[in-house]
Amino acid sequence: MRGAVISEVFDMNNVVILAGGQGKRMKTNKPKVLLEVLGEPMLEWVISACEDAGMDRVCVVKGFECEQIDEYLSARESKVDIRTALQAERLGTGHAVMQAVDFLKEDTSGNTLILCGDAPFIDAETIRGALEHHEKSSAAVTVVTSEIDEPKGYGRILRTDNGISGIREEKDCSDEERLIKEINSGCYWFRTEALLEALPELKQNNAQGEYYLTDCIEILLSKGEKADAFMSGNEQVALGANDRKGLLALNDIARKMVIDKWLDEGVEFVCTDGVSIGRRVTVGVGTRIDSNVKIRGKSVIGRDCRIGVGCIIEDSVIGDGVDLNYVQAYSAQVDDNAKIGPFVQLRPDSHVKKGAKIGDFVEIKNSTIGEYTAVAHLTYVGDSDVGKNVNFGCGVVTVNFDGEKKYRTTIGDNAFIGCNTNLVSPVNIGDGAYTGAGSTITKDVPAGALALERTEQKIIEGYAEKKLKARTEKFVKAHGDE
Numbered sequence: 515m516r517g518a519v520i521s522e523v524f525d526m527n528n529v530v531i532l533a534g535g536q537g538k539r540m541k542t543n544k545p546k547v548l549l550e551v552l553g554e555p556m557l558e559w560v561i562s563a564c565e566d567a568g569m570d571r572v573c574v575v576k577g578f579e580c581e582q583i584d585e586y587l588s589a590r591e592s593k594v595d596i597r598t599a600l601q602a603e604r605l606g607t608g609h610a611v612m613q614a615v616d617f618l619k620e621d622t623s624g625n626t627l628i629l630c631g632d633a634p635f636i637d638a639e640t641i642r643g644a645l646e647h648h649e650k651s652s653a654a655v656t657v658v659t660s661e662i663d664e665p666k667g668y669g670r671i672l673r674t675d676n677g678i679s680g681i682r683e684e685k686d687c688s689d690e691e692r693l694i695k696e697i698n699s700g701c702y703w704f705r706t707e708a709l710l711e712a713l714p715e716l717k718q719n720n721a722q723g724e725y726y727l728t729d730c731i732e733i734l735l736s737k738g739e740k741a742d743a744f745m746s747g748n749e750q751v752a753l754g755a756n757d758r759k760g761l762l763a764l765n766d767i768a769r770k771m772v773i774d775k776w777l778d779e780g781v782e783f784v785c786t787d788g789v790s791i792g793r794r795v796t797v798g799v800g801t802r803i804d805s806n807v808k809i810r811g812k813s814v815i816g817r818d819c820r821i822g823v824g825c826i827i828e829d830s831v832i833g834d835g836v837d838l839n840y841v842q843a844y845s846a847q848v849d850d851n852a853k854i855g856p857f858v859q860l861r862p863d864s865h866v867k868k869g870a871k872i873g874d875f876v877e878i879k880n881s882t883i884g885e886y887t888a889v890a891h892l893t894y895v896g897d898s899d900v901g902k903n904v905n906f907g908c909g910v911v912t913v914n915f916d917g918e919k920k921y922r923t924t925i926g927d928n929a930f931i932g933c934n935t936n937l938v939s940p941v942n943i944g945d946g947a948y949t950g951a952g953s954t955i956t957k958d959v960p961a962g963a964l965a966l967e968r969t970e971q972k973i974i975e976g977y978a979e980k981k982l983k984a985r986t987e988k989f990v991k992a993h994g995d996e
């Protein structure tokens with residue numbers, strides 16, 4: 515009806531992430547959820563899945579070394595409201611959720627998602643799909659499950675015609691139940707009100723003397739509620755790690771997942787040994803990535819590049835048609851068709867412009883290298899603004915630090931810096947200026963001029979005779995008269 519006031523009420527989706535574990539077998543003093551998979555803490559994977567799924571509010575239940583969790587969360591730029599609850603004693607998954615009761619009571623209108631902070635491969639599609647299923651079936655609880663070949667260690671799903679009758683932990687399974695391959699991923703959707711009703715009824719009457727969150731299912735069924743299961747299409751949804759081997763296995767899975775994605779996008783890999791590409795990295799079509807390449811953080815790689823063996827690229831933006839060979843780049847920018855390497859380090863805030871060529875054993879720091887400029891060998895360029903089509907001879911050094919302060923060097927377009935020039939900054943080299951090889955330049959050089967700073971060469975005839983005789987005798991003594 516036209517003109518009618520339509521008021522829609524949106525239910526709030528709460529998320530509780532269980533992150534109290536220590537992971538004793540990891541032999542670390544970090545909370546287990548902060549151990550990394552593909553360069554990101556496992557907790558980061560889980561929280562970002564919640565963000566991608568459009569969740570409203572998140573409570574992380576922390577325990578072991580909880581300050582580290584606080585530190586991590588406060589450094590994070592979160593799109594979702596995140597807070598924490600402390601589980602001082604580790605008394606089981608049900609007990610962990612109990613610590614979030616105050617958080618849950620703040621908004622009981624909708625549903626609550628429970629996730630394990632140490633199962634990094636949960637995905638937004640599973641979260642949304644399970645919620646849809648949960649709402650459609652009017653269940654009080656919906657367990658996210660997956661079917662796996664080796665279900666050992668996981669809780670088994672007991673299906674009925676109309677949902678599920680419970681979850682049986684490995685330790686409590688009969689021989690027959692142990693054969694069930696559908697397992698509890700540790701991820702659940704609860705109607706928030708139903709969860710709050712069930713939690714106070716959890717008991718520690720089991721083999722491990724813990725409050726099992728899984729017991730909520732039977733409690734809710736006994737109240738006449740419905741319990742259901744949603745099988746995720748993501749086979750990795752339940753995977754976690756209990757020890758270092760397990761963590762390495764997760765890294766291998768994640769590594770392959772990302773490489774497979776880029777293969778589908780037209781990126782070329784010849785051999786993926788030692789290749790690891792972070793989840794947030796993007797790579798353009800036609801780019802070839804050789805073995806032992808690590809690309810991390812928020813790096814962006816353009817099209818038709820060659821990222822040669824041994825490159826490490828972190829938080830850097832690489833244009834199209836760039837050729838990198840044994841380059842380490844950290845927070846740097848490289849524009850189209852630049853050619854860099856081998857054995858080059860681009861340190862933070864370096865910008866190598868279009869078509870520039872940086873050769874072997876060169877370090878660039880906090881500097882701009884202009885278009886088509888060549889810095890071919892054994893050179894350090896720090897805190898400098900270099901114009902276009904400049905040529906650096908071998909062994910040039912910008913002397914940018916006097917032990918206290920750093921100073922800038924500027925070099926104009928088309929300048930020619932002779933081999934082994936020291937540019938003692940602050941110093942300006944004008945457009946098209948030259949510096950003679952071996953000069954230590956301490957004063958500005960005007961455009962078009964040549965600056966030469968070295969003593970004139972002297973010749974002392976016959977100087978070597980006496981010295982050479984002594985040296986020859988020593989040589990004959992050591993190596994014979996050959």
Ligand code: UD1
Pocket residue numbers: 532533534535536575577601603604605606607608609610630631632633667668669670681683697698699700725726727728752754
């Ligand atoms: C749990 C499930 C099991 C499921 C499996 C999936 C129970 C009783 N069983 O088993 O059905 O197949 O997860 O991985 O829930 N945690 C806390 N505080 C605690 C206990 C656990 O924060 O007191 C956290 C852990 O750090 C972990 C998560 O909860 O992130 C799961 O705990 P875990 O001990 O691994 O549960 P499982 O026994 O493996």
Ligand code: CA
Pocket residue numbers: 754
């Ligand atoms: Ca587990």
